[in-house]
Amino acid sequence: xxxxxxxxxxxxxxxxxxxxxxxxxxxxxxxxxxxxxxxxxxxxxxxxxxxxxxxxxxxxxxxxxxxxxxxxxxxxxxxxxxxxxxxxxxxxxxxxxxxxxxxxxxxxxxxxxxxxxxxxxxxxxxxxxxxxxxxxxxx
Amino acid sequence: xxxxxxxxxxxxxxxxxxxxxxxxxxxxxxxxxxxxxxxxxxxxxxxxxxxxxxxxxxxxxxxxxxxxxxxxxxxxxxxxxxxxxxxxxxxxxxxxxxxxxxxxxxxxxxxxxxxxxxxxxxxxxxxxxxxxxxxxxx
Numbered sequence: 001x002x003x004x005x006x007x008x009x010x011x012x013x014x015x016x017x018x019x020x021x022x023x024x025x026x027x028x029x030x031x032x033x034x035x036x037x038x039x040x041x042x043x044x045x046x047x048x049x050x051x052x053x054x055x056x057x058x059x060x061x062x063x064x065x066x067x068x069x070x071x072x073x074x075x076x077x078x079x080x081x082x083x084x085x086x087x088x089x090x091x092x093x094x095x096x097x098x099x100x101x102x103x104x105x106x107x108x109x110x111x112x113x114x115x116x117x118x119x120x121x122x123x124x125x126x127x128x129x130x131x132x133x134x135x136x137x138x139x
Numbered sequence: 140x141x142x143x144x145x146x147x148x149x150x151x152x153x154x155x156x157x158x159x160x161x162x163x164x165x166x167x168x169x170x171x172x173x174x175x176x177x178x179x180x181x182x183x184x185x186x187x188x189x190x191x192x193x194x195x196x197x198x199x200x201x202x203x204x205x206x207x208x209x210x211x212x213x214x215x216x217x218x219x220x221x222x223x224x225x226x227x228x229x230x231x232x233x234x235x236x237x238x239x240x241x242x243x244x245x246x247x248x249x250x251x252x253x254x255x256x257x258x259x260x261x262x263x264x265x266x267x268x269x270x271x272x273x274x275x276x277x
Contacts, residue, residue, distance in 0.1 A: 050188070054193065058193075058196065067140055095166065098170070099169075102169070102170060110170070111169075111170035111171055112170060112171070113170065114166050114167070114169055114170025114171075115166070115167045115170040115171045117166060117170075118162075118163040118164070118165075118166035118167040118170070119163065119167070121159065121162070121163060121166075122159050122160055122162075122163035124159075125155055125156060125158075125159030125160075126156055126159070128155075129152045129153075129155060129156050132152060133149065133152060136140065136144075136145055136148045136149050136152070137140065137145060138140055138141070138142055138145055139140060
């Protein structure tokens with residue numbers, strides 16, 4: 001398994017753990033009368049699970065298992081692979097911090113963070129497509 | 140990789156690109172509002188990423204990876220998988236059109252197509268979920 005795939009999978013597991021913890025926290029809020037601000041974490045919970053875990057694992061496995069691009073570059077551009085990893089995870093981390101911040105304090109710097117997070121994550125998705133498209137081919 | 144998997148996985152990648160773009164627009168608009176209409180993309184963003192990206196990718200990879208038969212047709216009843224591919228994509232677009240235009244009939248038609256797509260794919264793939272020694276085609 002390539003090093004980049006190991007990074008994707010292990011980071012995906014971290015996101016899974018955080019997402020599941022947030023899920024418990026959000027569900028526990030009305031039961032134990034915890035802070036009424038906790039539900040602002042719901043979009044972060046969903047996106048850590050779906051983007052941070054599911055999509056990240058798919059990207060990592062696809063990078064490893066999809067048909068080879070060429071003999072010299074079996075996995076396409078390794079540099080693009082790393083760029084996708086960094087953009088996706090920095091974008092997601094930025095969202096995880098800024099979204100609750102912005103929900104609690106509208107107009108704060110969190111808004112700019114959300115916009116930046118959007119650009120980073122869309123870039124990650126499109127670069128992944130660019131690096132993977134040619135590897136999806138008949139034998 | 141068989142041609143049908145190429146079609147399914149490349150379609151899934153297109154949906155990923157569109158779904159991420161819509162998600163990016165939603166998130167950007169949340170942080171720095173620029174157009175209220177962007178919020179209408181939310182159900183479409185969800186639809187495209189769940190069915191167009193995740194479900195279609197899983198179907199494409201399963202068609203490629205799940206054990207084949209040693210006798211023709213090696214991939215089993217391929218027509219069922221082709222039908223699943225067509226129904227899924229028609230279903231997604233009907234659902235998206237229904238969500239955007241507020242048409243409950245289109246939405247329902249889309250959901251029915253996606254249900255039928257799932258049924259066709261199950262019928263296709265179940266015989267291929269077998270020990271490696273079983274080689275008889277359906």
